Amino acid sequence: MEDEINIEIGHLYSDPVQLEIDEIFSLFTYKIVYDNWQDHSIPRENRRGYNIGSILVNPQNEPVHYALNSVGITQNSTQHAEVRLMTQYLDSSDFFDLHNFTIYTTLEPCAMCAGMMAMTRVKRTVYGQNDIEFSHALERLAFDSKSIGGYAPFPREVISSPSPSNIRQELNKAFQEFLSIDSEKILAKFLSNDQAKTIFKNASQLFENFQVKFIQNRKIFLFLEELIKKYN
Numbered sequence: 001m002e003d004e005i006n007i008e009i010g011h012l013y014s015d016p017v018q019l020e021i022d023e024i025f026s027l028f029t030y031k032i033v034y035d036n037w038q039d040h041s042i043p044r045e046n047r048r049g050y051n052i053g054s055i056l057v058n059p060q061n062e063p064v065h066y067a068l069n070s071v072g073i074t075q076n077s078t079q080h081a082e083v084r085l086m087t088q089y090l091d092s093s094d095f096f097d098l099h100n101f102t103i104y105t106t107l108e109p110c111a112m113c114a115g116m117m118a119m120t121r122v123k124r125t126v127y128g129q130n131d132i133e134f135s136h137a138l139e140r141l142a143f144d145s146k147s148i149g150g151y152a153p154f155p156r157e158v159i160s161s162p163s164p165s166n167i168r169q170e171l172n173k174a175f176q177e178f179l180s181i182d183s184e185k186i187l188a189k190f191l192s193n194d195q196a197k198t199i200f201k202n203a204s205q206l207f208e209n210f211q212v213k214f215i216q217n218r219k220i221f222l223f224l225e226e227l228i229k230k231y232n
Helices: 002-012 016-035 083-094 111-117 137-141 166-181 194-208 215-231
Strands: 053-057 065-068 101-103 126-129 159-162
Touching: 016 053, 016 065, 016 101, 016 126, 016 166, 016 194, 016 215, 053 215, 065 083, 065 215, 083 101, 111 137, 126 137, 137 159, 166 194
Parallel strands: 101 126, 126 159
Antiparallel strands: 053 065, 053 101
């Protein structure tokens, strides 16, 4: 599967400016999760939620909102990072939907989040880790099975793109190793262990030390600084 994803990345990122944009936003999304890390030593009933985060970027490549998984503190299983991201921003803005917006998320969207992205007309999502069993929800919505007696694709397509960051590959590899040895095989458990925390820490440091190659992308860091001030 990783080879297929790498081919997709090579095809997608023929534009080096876009590759850098996605790298910056992906690393920032890892960073906000690391900065709000829920350690495995914290009792489950006291945790905010899972270590998953998302950031919303408008069509002008300006980050406008971010959110974290909060299923624990809300005692509500719908409160995934992406759901909170979309609903909170739409509730606080004048926008009716998210047409041509992009969502960067640390984990591939589930069926619930993918459906909401499609219904709100999100243009694209960039994910920082594959979810294995719950993987490819957006691709399933786009699948055309009419030729075998099935259904047409859902009428609104959201482009699903793997992050170009090497952090994605590190997380995928570590998760596969976790699945091979852990009896419960629960993603949320992996995302609270020390190995995952170290990878997210490395991503945060990569963001802090990032050297922008394309001058037009320097403004992104200014926008991110303003976003942090706004929600802190």
